[in-house]
Amino acid sequence: MSYLFASFEGWKQYCEANNVELFEAVIEYETVQKGKQEQAIWDGLQHAYGVMKDAVETGLNEEMTSRSGMINNGAKKVYKHPVVVLSPEFQRLISRALAAKEVNSCMGRVVAAPTAGASGILPGTLYTLQEIHELSDRKILEGLLVGAGIALIIEEKASLAGAVGGCQAETGSAAAMAAGAMVYCLGGSIDQIFNAVAITIQCMLGLVCDPVAGLVEVPCVVRNASAAAIANSSAQIALADVSAVIPVDECVEAMGEIGSSMESKYKETAMGGLAATLTGQNISKRVLIQDIEMLPDEDVE
Ligand code: SF4
Numbered sequence: 001m002s003y004l005f006a007s008f009e010g011w012k013q014y015c016e017a018n019n020v021e022l023f024e025a026v027i028e029y030e031t032v033q034k035g036k037q038e039q040a041i042w043d044g045l046q047h048a049y050g051v052m053k054d055a056v057e058t059g060l061n062e063e064m065t066s067r068s069g070m071i072n073n074g075a076k077k078v079y080k081h082p083v084v085v086l087s088p089e090f091q092r093l094i095s096r097a098l099a100a101k102e103v104n105s106c107m108g109r110v111v112a113a114p115t116a117g118a119s120g121i122l123p124g125t126l127y128t129l130q131e132i133h134e135l136s137d138r139k140i141l142e143g144l145l146v147g148a149g150i151a152l153i154i155e156e157k158a159s160l161a162g163a164v165g166g167c168q169a170e171t172g173s174a175a176a177m178a179a180g181a182m183v184y185c186l187g188g189s190i191d192q193i194f195n196a197v198a199i200t201i202q203c204m205l206g207l208v209c210d211p212v213a214g215l216v217e218v219p220c221v222v223r224n225a226s227a228a229a230i231a232n233s234s235a236q237i238a239l240a241d242v243s244a245v246i247p248v249d250e251c252v253e254a255m256g257e258i259g260s261s262m263e264s265k266y267k268e269t270a271m272g273g274l275a276a277t278l279t280g281q282n283i284s285k286r287v288l289i290q291d292i293e294m295l296p297d298e299d300v301e
Pocket of ligand 1: 117118161162163166167168170171208209210211215216217219220223268
């Protein structure tokens with residue numbers, strides 16, 4: 001099975017030839033190639049989903065101010081705001097994605113799916129999807145396995161790390177995982193699931209990693225919300241059988257090609273983009289001074 005997660009086409013062919021669902025192939029990969037027990041995988045997924053939901057609740061109910069001050073209870077403000085832009089469900093989606101990511105920026109516990117920088121996207125999308133469609137936990141866990149398979153292939157063909165491929169690799173991959181998982185949970189076919197991944201990647205291509213002061217706060221937190229929204233729009237488009245035209249494997253290859261030609265100042269070095277703006281530089285200096293002031297006297301001398 002070692003070739004299975006090298007491409008989406010290979011994953012699909014394997015499932016069709018063996019008459020298994022996408023998530024079952026991931027279980028097989030974990031048990032046969034990684035030597036895990038199937039029950040331990042389900043237990044781990046249930047635990048991870050619990051941590052994701054806890055992060056959402058923590059972000060919406062507890063004090064969320066980061067040490068830099070750049071993150072300051074934004075999720076709660078969005079959740080409670082009386083003006084609803086689109087629908088109450090959309091408002092909850094956005095605030096939940098923000099909430100879980102704020103917990104990460106405030107050093108709380110999250111699931112790095114696939115990275116801590118993108119840790120609000122799967123919780124925001126899946127929590128909201130489960131609520132709207134009254135899905136069982138089991139269905140969501142199967143969706144998480146589909147998301148894991150998607151991440152395995154992106155890691156193989158491109159990257160999941162902002163330091164390697166820019167923010168498209170982090171929030172873009174998480175959004176692709178979420179879109180695929182959502183289409184799976186709503187009964188979509190393999191082609192529709194992979195189409196959702198392709199459409200999501202097309203929407204996230206080229207996004208640079210430019211965290212202000214090198215902290216995973218700005219623009220990371222708001223990008224989790226926008227990526228959650230894109231995952232939803234892609235799922236809606238894919239379920240209607242609107243084609244991405246460019247096959248999903250080629251979309252991921254494009255992500256890898258863009259990532260490798262991206263300048264290093266856009267790869268988590270905090271030297272370009274928003275990090276290099278006047279305000280970004282001023283915040284960076286203030287954070288540095290704050291850090292020096294917190295050092296014990298003997299470390300400063
Ligand atoms: S900007 Fe960089 S650090 Fe922030 S979420 Fe994107 S990839 Fe991660």
